[in-house]
Amino acid sequence: MSTDGAVERREEPPHPTPPRNGNGNGVAAPAAAARPMYGDRRLRLNPNKEHKPERYDDLQSEFDPVIFSSLERHLPPSMLEVPREAKAQFMKEILARYLPEGERTRVQRHKEYRQKILSTYQPLHKELYNIHPSSFFIPSFINAISNNTVESFRNIMSEPSPGVYTFAMLQPRFCEMLLDEVENFEKWVNAVKFKIMRPNTMNKYGAVLDDFGLEAMLNKLMEEFICPISKVFFSEVGGSTLDSHHGFVVEYGKDKDVELGFHVDDSEVTLNVCLGKQFSGGELYFRGVRCDKHVNSETQPEEILEYSHVPGQAVLHRGRHRHGARATTSGHRINLLLWCRSSVFREMKKYQKDFSTWCGECQREKKERQRQSVTATKLVFMQKTIYTEIPYQEHAEMSRLFGGTRH
Numbered sequence: 386m387s388t389d390g391a392v393e394r395r396e397e398p399p400h401p402t403p404p405r406n407g408n409g410n411g412v413a414a415p416a417a418a419a420r421p422m423y424g425d426r427r428l429r430l431n432p433n434k435e436h437k438p439e440r441y442d443d444l445q446s447e448f449d450p451v452i453f454s455s456l457e458r459h460l461p462p463s464m465l466e467v468p469r470e471a472k473a474q475f476m477k478e479i480l481a482r483y484l485p486e487g488e489r490t491r492v493q494r495h496k497e498y499r500q501k502i503l504s505t506y507q508p509l510h511k512e513l514y515n516i517h518p519s520s521f522f523i524p525s526f527i528n529a530i531s532n533n534t535v536e537s538f539r540n541i542m543s544e545p546s547p548g549v550y551t552f553a554m555l556q557p558r559f560c561e562m563l564l565d566e567v568e569n570f571e572k573w574v575n576a577v578k579f580k581i582m583r584p585n586t587m588n589k590y591g592a593v594l595d596d597f598g599l600e601a602m603l604n605k606l607m608e609e610f611i612c613p614i615s616k617v618f619f620s621e622v623g624g625s626t627l628d629s630h631h632g633f634v635v636e637y638g639k640d641k642d643v644e645l646g647f648h649v650d651d652s653e654v655t656l657n658v659c660l661g662k663q664f665s666g667g668e669l670y671f672r673g674v675r676c677d678k679h680v681n682s683e684t685q686p687e688e689i690l691e692y693s694h695v696p697g698q699a700v701l702h703r704g705r706h707r708h709g710a711r712a713t714t715s716g717h718r719i720n721l722l723l724w725c726r727s728s729v730f731r732e733m734k735k736y737q738k739d740f741s742t743w744c745g746e747c748q749r750e751k752k753e754r755q756r757q758s759v760t761a762t763k764l765v766f767m768q769k770t771i772y773t774e775i776p777y778q779e780h781a782e783m784s785r786l787f788g789g790t791r792h
């Protein structure tokens with residue numbers, strides 16, 4: 386057996402690394418003994434769009450069920466029709482490779498935290514917990530989504546700077562109810578002395594809506610009302626494969642967070658809607674989209690945008706669009722944030738490190754390289770015309786390419 390093990394290690398492709406144990410079957414079929422159970426089966430780069438994935442809502446796992454449904458389209462063809470349990474097991478093993486032990490413990494703790502809230506917290510407005518489009522959204526927004534065309538989206542949107550879209554979205558009554566609900570939740574947190582988890586590392590005030598029962602509603606909001614738009618405007622950053630989200634509110638004011646530093650979001654696409662209340666200051670500023678490598682690079686003049694939020698109004702942008710918020714000088718400003726993520730995009734991004742079509746700086750560098758190579762070629766061409774005789778055909782062709790004079 387030890388010999389088999391050594392052979393197995395040598396034959397194993399370096400990537401992806403199959404799990405060394407944890408197949409859980411204990412008994413290996415003879416044919417499978419010499420190689421890992423799923424070693425020859427890999428996820429497909431392109432999803433099978435015709436395949437209708439199963440639902441995994443009942444699955445006991447630290448991963449969101451929607452991740453399984455969306456990953457299923459990437460299964461090798463031979464696995465598409467195997468029993469659901471086998472598919473789930475295969476995908477669990479793949480996902481486990483990306484989740485270290487510490488992260489798994491964190492996910493488990495968070496699950497218990499949520500469970501604790503859900504078992505005791507009494508919602509104030511039950512109607513918020515399911516999507517009711519006509520009472521949530523204003524008619525122009527509903528129409529644009531149901532028409533589902535680029536024109537219908539463009540009709541309700543402004544694009545004050547490339548990649549930043551703003552549009553009226555929420556009904557005033559919905560904003561009020563959501564603010565009430567958050568207030569009610571915070572009162573409950575204080576009353577029962579519950580230790581609340583804040584939305585992210587930068588906001589000390591605010592609450593995660595997904596933690597107290599709004600996850601399903603927000604997921605539907607993402608799938609049915611944001612995906613149609615992001616598919617059109619943000620497809621190159623995973624806008625057409627959004628499959629999970631982080632939904633929260635942030636609060637700004639004198640006794641809350643005052644401002645928010647310059648940053649990028651942990652999202653592919655961010656929806657930021659102002660819920661109210663009365664405030665002054667708190668303008669958002671945007672400074673261009675950047676990849677990991679270029680996140681601190683200079684801003685170009687055309688990338689500068691200052692934007693004043695209006696209650697009910699949404700801003701939709703790429704998560705990698707650098708931004709921040711100025712100090713809220715009076716009153717309270719509360720925003721609903723939906724960080725939409727694509728597991729497929731994140732996976733694909735690992736293999737594509739050199740050039741990002743969506744990064745302003747990558748594009749600038751590419752243009753600069755092209756400009757330099759054209760200049761260099763022109764120089765060679767000029768030297769050639771001076772020192773050597775170029776056959777007429779070649780000369781004419783190069784003139785056409787590099788803008789020289791025709792002979």
Ligand SMILES: [Zn+2]
Binds near residue numbers: 676679744747
């Ligand atoms: Zn870049």
